[in-house]
Amino acid sequence: MSLIADFGRAVAQLRDPRFLGVLLKALAITVIGLALVFWAVMAGLGWLLPESVALPWIGPVRFLDDLASLAAVGLMLVLSVVLMVPTAAAVVGFFLEEVAEAVEAEHYPGLAPVAGPGLSAQ
Template sequence: MSPIADLARAVAQMGDRRFLGVLFWSLCLTVLVLAGVFWGAMLLLGAFLPETVVLPWLGEVTFIDNMASWAAVGVMLALSVVLMVPVAAIVVGFFLDGIVSAVEARHYPQLAPVSGLGIKEQLWDSLVFFGVVVGANLVALLIYLLVAPLAPFIFWIVNGFLLGREYFTLVAARRSGMEGAKELRRRHGVRIWLLGICMAIPLSVPLLNLIVPILGVAIFTHQYHRLTGTRAVP
């Protein structure tokens, strides 16, 4: 029941100013990424598709490019599901400390404040995790094509492992250090993986996936304190 209780606490805190700030920036980041990919896809289609096509009996057809544009919109809606995983990777690197601090200030006020990661460390970790997520999903894409009916489950399992591993490690490292975080992760690997899968599933739902990185950090913060025996304030 602890993940459900922690989810309820995270949802109840969504009105927190720091949570809303991260939601705003993650929304901006998502829109920018999708707009960039859409722009690139339209340029690619424009380079290969003619504006008009001459068909037997019908003559000149001019709506091919419009059809391609609508098809590109559909493709981008589908890609938005996959793109949210690397977006979640970027969000955790840049905004994790603010979310964790907000959760601890509300539910664990007895804890002494700790200094978060520096800007360079955050940037480096975000880039490394982003690369790992993109690489793993490119490899998984080949598997999706081979066993299409199992693609959603593979997506959840792979990204659940990656997201759970990264989110928990970064949350735990703030107070336990990197070695302590890795040790906790080794001892509770299955639990962390399952929580990561619970995070990856809603990431595949458009719009809902925008708040998943924030809720994920909050839930893993509560889980870390559960595992270390720190009692939360109701």
């Protein structure tokens, strides 16, 4: 079997409700997880940074917390883009059994069903 043919079969099976369900669940959990990390970082910065900082010969400076928040937003957006793929791959790992069942039902319908692993094997 070729890699391109297998990729084509996988793309064609995206219309399968079981496949689509796993894709949507993984995407939702990933986006929610990254949003929670973003919220936690912003809340942590709000808690750590003071409202104003007094600098010698200048006096109170009030824009440092806004500047740090803006930098954190930019950093979290970049990190979210970079971390989306590995986070989604980790989340999809929780649903691999559903994907395997969908593939077996679609491409190997004549095979007998396989019993799941016992508790000691997990």
